[in-house]
Amino acid sequence: xxxVIFKDNISMGMTDKTVFEIxxxxxxxxxxxxxxxxxxxxxxxxxxxxxxxxTGPNGAGKTNxxxxxxxxxxxxxxxxxxxxxxxxxxxxQEQNKKTLPWAINAKLKTPGGILEIGTGLSAKDIAEGRxxxxxxxxxxxxxxxxxxxKQIAIVWLTPNMNGLLAAGMxxxxxFIDRLISASDPAHTGRVRxxxxxxxxxxxxxxxxxxxxxxxxxxILEQRMAEKGCAIAVARLDLVDSLSSKCMQGHDPFPGISxxxxxxxxxxxxxxxxxxxxxxxxxxxxxSRTNDAYTKKTKIGPHRSxxxxxxxxxxxxxxxxxxxxxxxxxxxxVLSHCxxxxxxxxxxxxxxxxxxxxxxxxxxxxxxFKILDQSGCQAWLTGTDPFLFKEIKGQARFFQVGDGKxxxxx
Numbered sequence: 001x002x003x004v005i006f007k008d009n010i011s012m013g014m015t016d017k018t019v020f021e022i023x024x025x026x027x028x029x030x031x032x033x034x035x036x037x038x039x040x041x042x043x044x045x046x047x048x049x050x051x052x053x054x055t056g057p058n059g060a061g062k063t064n065x066x067x068x069x070x071x072x073x074x075x076x077x078x079x080x081x082x083x084x085x086x087x088x089x090x091x092x093q094e095q096n097k098k099t100l101p102w103a104i105n106a107k108l109k110t111p112g113g114i115l116e117i118g119t120g121l122s123a124k125d126i127a128e129g130r131x132x133x134x135x136x137x138x139x140x141x142x143x144x145x146x147x148x149x150k151q152i153a154i155v156w157l158t159p160n161m162n163g164l165l166a167a168g169m170x171x172x173x174x175f176i177d178r179l180i181s182a183s184d185p186a187h188t189g190r191v192r193x194x195x196x197x198x199x200x201x202x203x204x205x206x207x208x209x210x211x212x213x214x215x216x217x218x219i220l221e222q223r224m225a226e227k228g229c230a231i232a233v234a235r236l237d238l239v240d241s242l243s244s245k246c247m248q249g250h251d252p253f254p255g256i257s258x259x260x261x262x263x264x265x266x267x268x269x270x271x272x273x274x275x276x277x278x279x280x281x282x283x284x285x286x287s288r289t290n291d292a293y294t295k296k297t298k299i300g301p302h303r304s305x306x307x308x309x310x311x312x313x314x315x316x317x318x319x320x321x322x323x324x325x326x327x328x329x330x331x332x333v334l335s336h337c338x339x340x341x342x343x344x345x346x347x348x349x350x351x352x353x354x355x356x357x358x359x360x361x362x363x364x365x366x367x368f369k370i371l372d373q374s375g376c377q378a379w380l381t382g383t384d385p386f387l388f389k390e391i392k393g394q395a396r397f398f399q400v401g402d403g404k405x406x407x408x409x
Contacts, residue, residue, distance in 0.1 A: 025049055027152065027347050028377035029069065030114065031107040036088040036100040038064035039403045047396050049109050051371065051378040055385045055408070056400040062381040065400070066156065066351040068104045069379060071119055071133070073154040074145035074181075074188050078351065083121045083131045099126050108152060117151055146185050153182035153340065155333060156351035162326045165308045165317035172306040173235075176260075179336050180234050183344045187234050194227035198297050201284075205292035217288070224300060225280035229273055231301040232264040241343065245335035247311060250370055252363055253331035254324070255311040262304030308332070323358065330355075330367065337374050350378040356387040365390060 028050075034043040039061040045052070054062045063079075067086075070077040077086075087099045103120030118136045125132050135142040137151060155178065164171055180187045201220040204213050239260050249255030267276045280299065284291075287298045297303075308317040310328060317325055333350070340348050350371070356364050368391045371378045378395075382388060385397070385408065397408035 025051070025109070025347060025377040026111060026375060027349070028109045029072075029106050029349065029379075030109050032065075032069065033105045034065075034068050034103075035105075035120075036102040037068050037104060038086060038088060040064065040405075041088060041403060043403075043405050045398060045405060047377075049377070051391075051395040052380070053385075053388045053391070053395045053397045054379065054381045054400060054405075055383065055388070055397070057383060060401045061403065062400055063158070063353050065405070066158075066353050066379060066381060069106075069349065069351055070154055070156055071104055072106055072117060072152055072349075073148050074185075078156045078158055078353075083133055084126075087121065101126060110151070115151060117148065119145075119148070146189055149181055149185035149188065153344075153346060153348040154351065155179065155182060155336065155348045156353070157329065157333060157355060158353040159357070161329065162322060165325050165328055165332075166320070169305050173302070173304065176235055176238065176306055177231075180238050182336070182340055182348055183346075184234060187231070190227045190230050190234075194224055194231060194301070197223045197227070198300065198302065202291065202295060202297060205288055206295060218285075221281050221284040222277075224284060225277040228264060228280050228301045229268070229276045232260075232262070232268050232276075232304065233273065235260045235301070235304065236265055236268060241339055242332075242335050245338055246332060249311070250331055250334045250366070252366055253327050253334065256317075256328050256331055257309045257311055258332070259307045259309075260304055261307055262301065263299055264301050265304060326358070327363065334370055334374070337376050341375050347374065347376040350376050352378055352380045354382055355380055356382050356384075368394075 028047065030047055030049050032043075032045045032047075034040045037043075043065075045065070054065055056062050067077050067079050067081070076082075084099050087102045089098075101121055101123040103118060105116065105118035108115045108117055115138055116136075117138075119133050121131075121133055125134075133145070135145055135148055137147055142148075161175075164175055177187060177191055197220045201217060201224065204217050204220070207213070239258050242258060246256045246258055264276065264280065267279055271279070283299045284297075291297055308328060309315065310317065310320050310324060313320070317328055320328065337348055337350070340346060355367070359367065364387060368388075372391070372394055380388065380395070385399075388395070388397070399406050399408045
């Protein structure tokens with residue numbers, strides 16, 4: 001059986017016949033500490049800068065660890081949870097349950113050295129009824145969550161996402177937007193501002209207009225035009241950059257073609273950014289009556305479609321089998337990892353929940369090899385430790401159960 005020795009930040013994998021050094025990843029979580037997070041009162045994981053495998057039975061808390069890691073980026077994490085839901089629940093005699101302050105802290109290895117980052121829900125915010133998580137980087141509190149994405153890029157795959165490429169367009173757009181944010185942290189803010197302006201515009205359209213409302217409608221539509229154009233351009237840029245890598249595939253994961261389809265994308269391909277903004281604003285103004293009646297915004301990047309095709313079969317993802325869809329999604333994520341490293345020089349943190357389940361031995365072996373060569377730190381979970389046997393010595397192994405995390409032998 002393989003074992004791992006840590007010495008001076010270098011991991012040394014040892015088998016019965018060989019000794020080999022495994023340098024830590026360029027960007028990696030070296031230590032993760034959880035407090036009152038989900039099923040964990042207190043938990044610590046030290047990785048030595050290596051990838052991590054977490055095993056345990058269903059419901060033991062494996063995904064909770066990945067969710068904690070996902071909160072080291074902006075947003076609501078991989079479960080899209082409300083902050084009070086994340087707090088470890090404690091029952092009392094006087095009250096059924098109490099929301100406790102929770103915290104996630106990590107030591108992040110970067111090319112510039114170790115950086116401490118953290119986030120959580122404070123006791124003060126709980127007492128004041130505010131759902132706002134604090135963010136600290138290098139000991140200093142940050143004004144917003146976007147600061148996290150400047151330090152680390154996080155991408156995840158969960159079992160619920162296996163059918164993503166055949167799911168509704170909203171889920172597909174959100175996935176692409178998350179990939180964009182790995183290299184362009186400001187993209188998340190643009191999407192948020194666009195959606196906020198769209199909601200406010202629809203609210204004004206469905207109430208009695210005043211002259212002030214008309215002026216504010218014009219301001220909101222201008223904002224939607226500017227942000228909407230920027231969002232469409234960013235999506236097209238990512239798709240264009242990914243296309244060649246996706247077409248090649250990652251044997252045995254298939255080659256795929258990806259395309260963003262929509263009216264705004266058509267305009268972007270034909271006109272300058274300023275012209276596109278003007279066209280969006282004009283379209284929004286002319287559709288006010290119809291949008292007020294339907295209570296939906298007729299035009300914008302929120303209507304765009306991500307189309308994915310299995311190249312060898314020339315078949316859209318929605319008509320492929322569940323296994324093929326999972327393989328296509330893995331291929332897309334691996335292509336993005338390559339692109340991120342090539343263009344930004346910053347590997348992503350990969351959170352892969354139950355990734356080995358339902359993959360045959362050939363695909364598992366290929367996936368592990370690609371991950372090892374990618375420069376990315378991967379956190380993998382599964383119920384069966386045997387599925388990860390071949391990467392002993394290339395990753396640190398942990399077992400979870402009863403709210404505890406133990407290093408596996």
